[in-house]
Amino acid sequence: MRIGQTKSFLLPEQHWIHLLIFVITLITGALTDEDVIKALLGGSASFKFKVTTGMKVTLAVWKKCPDQKVFVFSPIHGLKIFDNNYADRLSIKSNHSILLDKLQESDFVTYCYELTTFPNGSLQGQNKLEKTTENGDVPIMIISVGCSIGLIVLCGIIAGVVCYKKRKSNTALNPGGPPGSQPSVRLKNKKRPNRIRSQNEEDVEIEDFNYLNMN
Structure with a gap:
């Protein structure tokens, strides 16, 4: 009976640990695994693809993550815009960067791009456009701080649950x-x-x- 009780206690504890690892990975990945571009509402933003000197972009597909296609660019066939909201606001600066003018509220999202290059083949990356104020403050940082506080609270709750279950298990094994x-x-x-x-x-x-x- 004691062996069965120990196993039933370990499974929930492992579940909470896995959940904690998943939340930490999700939050840190969402905040850091991308190029962040800061710009003013109504201003312009320059997006650069991750290409090195000597690489030639033969095709670029730019989307609002995860799969809302915005435009496709080819040096041979030119620029094709799929989202009319970006018409007359997009321009290609070079084969590895673009310029978006007259920024709107809906523009401040994360963009995914897929590149076909020569001679390196296919490449992928992300650009996150954040809204900033004239004094340089980024409102989204409040969300980052809130996520950090929430993560600390979650760690405390999980630690409390684990300690409580350990104490309860020890009491059940030694009631006197x-x-x-x-x-x-x-x-x-x-x-x-x-x-x-x-x-x-x-x-x-x-x-x-x-x-x-x-x-």
């Missing part, structure tokens, strides 16, 4: 207190009546012996 304390008390309680009964028996035997001598 610390191991070794309760059996000794029970043994003492059992021995005391035996000593009392043996003393009474001796008194009865002495009385019977005296009675026989008197007769």
Whole structure:
């Protein structure tokens, strides 16, 4: 029974640990695994693809993540815009960068791009456009701080749950207190009546012996 109880306790603990790792990976990945571009509402933003000197882009596909296609560019066939909201606001600066003018509120999202290059083949990357103010503050940083606080609170809750389950499991295995304390008390309680009964028996035997001598 104790082995079964230990296994049932370990499974939920592992589940919470895996959940914590998943949340940390999700939050840190969402905040860091991309190029961040800061720009003013109504201003312009320049997006650069991750290409090195000597690489030639033969085809570029730019999308709002995950799969809302914005435009396709080819040096041979030119620029094809699929989202009319970006018409007359997009321009190609070179084969590895683009310029978006007259930024709107809906433009501040994460963009995914897929490149076909020569001679390196296919490449992928992300650009995240963040709105900033004239003094340089980025409102989205409030969300980052909130995520950090939420992560700390989540860690505290998970640690509390794990400690509570450990304490509950130890209590179930040793209901009378610390191991070794309760059996000794029970043994003492059992021995005391035996000593009392043996003393009474001796008194009865002495009385019977005296009675026989008197007769």
